[in-house]
Amino acid sequence: MNGRRMRSDRGQVAIEYIGFVPILLFVALCGIQLGWVAYVHEQADNAARTAARVEAQHRGRGEAAGRAAIREGLAADVKVPSGGDAVTATVTIKINAIVPGLDIPDAVATAVMPNDDPKGP
DSSP: OOOOOOOOOHHHHHHHHHHHHHHHHHHHHHHHHHHHHOOOOOOHHHHHHHHHHHHHSTTTHHHHHHHHHHTTTTTEEEOOOOSSSEEEEEEEOOOOSSTTTTTOOOOOEEEEEEOTTTTTT
């Protein structure tokens, strides 16, 4: 080698790894965000079905039942207008963004059940 030290690639893997870690973290956060969005939509669907079913059988109790069907930490807007042959419940839940800069629309679910209240519509 004539006393000269040849240039080597030592440390190259560490540099590549440091550059790749933010991309890996971003992909992981996106996966977590996708799971959270699916979970919140499932909660909204479940709450809407519960609210409509309970309101159809017991007038005036649907909104409380819809709120009770949702995980405690989620703030939901449950609307169950009364009257008619069918009961329609609409639930809206705000989805918090885990990934910075992501604008996610609210989870909105609607359920319709026939009015089974023995007192009529």
